[in-house]
Amino acid sequence: xxxxxxxxxxxxxxxxxxxxxxxxxxxxxxxxxxxxxxxxxxxxxxxxxxxxxxxxxxxxxxxxxxxxxxxxxxxxxxxxxxxxxxxxxxxxxxxxxxxxxxxxxxxxxxxxxxxxxxxxxxxxxxxxxxxxxxxxxxxxxxxxxxxxxxxxxxxxxxxxxxxxxxxxxxxxxxxxxxxxxxxxxxxxxxxxxxxxxxxxxxxxxxxxxxxxxxxxxxxxxxxxxxxxxxxxxxxxxxxxxxxxxxxxxxxxxxxxx
Numbered sequence: 001x002x003x004x005x006x007x008x009x010x011x012x013x014x015x016x017x018x019x020x021x022x023x024x025x026x027x028x029x030x031x032x033x034x035x036x037x038x039x040x041x042x043x044x045x046x047x048x049x050x051x052x053x054x055x056x057x058x059x060x061x062x063x064x065x066x067x068x069x070x071x072x073x074x075x076x077x078x079x080x081x082x083x084x085x086x087x088x089x090x091x092x093x094x095x096x097x098x099x100x101x102x103x104x105x106x107x108x109x110x111x112x113x114x115x116x117x118x119x120x121x122x123x124x125x126x127x128x129x130x131x132x133x134x135x136x137x138x139x140x141x142x143x144x145x146x147x148x149x150x151x152x153x154x155x156x157x158x159x160x161x162x163x164x165x166x167x168x169x170x171x172x173x174x175x176x177x178x179x180x181x182x183x184x185x186x187x188x189x190x191x192x193x194x195x196x197x198x199x200x201x202x203x204x205x206x207x208x209x210x211x212x213x214x215x216x217x218x219x220x221x222x223x224x225x226x227x228x229x230x231x232x233x234x235x236x237x238x239x240x241x242x243x244x245x246x247x248x249x250x251x252x253x254x255x256x257x
């Protein structure tokens with residue numbers, strides 16, 4: 001089943017990071033942040049990230065939920081040569097497709113191991129398994145391809161390989177209008193600006209306004225970031241944020257006198 005069509009100029013995505021090692025803390029994920037950066041630069045809204053263990057039922061459940069809700073789903077991890085690399089099986093199950101050794105993947109891997117004078121073992125052949133009819137995602141780092149089924153892009157968990165695969169995927173995706181942003185520095189903490197900033201947000205519903213506290217060891221301040229797809233909307237909200245900060249300053253000055 002294909003993902004629902006997003007509103008005009010908005011393209012959405014989700015990520016499914018797979019692996020016991022992520023949940024145990026043995027591996028610190030680097031792929032989520034990289035994907036978020038790339039999605040933002042490409043005009044695609046990364047709306048959700050899930051991390052699941054190497055359990056087929058859990059992967060299938062999460063994947064089916066995400067692929068029906070978003071335009072694209074990117075997975076990382078679980079396509080290596082070991083027994084717990086079950087992502088290909090899980091994706092096949094989610095789509096009701098047989099999981100089998102792909103002929104072209106077998107050729108690519110066979111040639112690579114022959115060149116390296118290494119045995120093409122059954123374990124290594126596992127990296128050629130994918131749902132029947134899946135399209136390849138080229139892997140310029142270690143040859144073993146990722147794959148695509150409908151709106152799901154299945155990639156390796158090793159950050160260098162994930163990034164290389166993503167570079168090959170991005171030019172093929174539809175993109176939306178990019179999010180524009182404007183940052184306004186506030187010398188006041190969130191406790192001072194919270195209520196007033198909420199009023200600014202209500203007055204500009206077409207924008208998203210975030211506040212990010214800072215502490216320099218002596219006092220709190222806040223960076224306020226206004227985001228929207230329309231520059232006029234960003235500018236209008238940013239002006240109101242600046243006016244709010246000035247108002248707080250006048251009020252504090254009056255209280256001090």
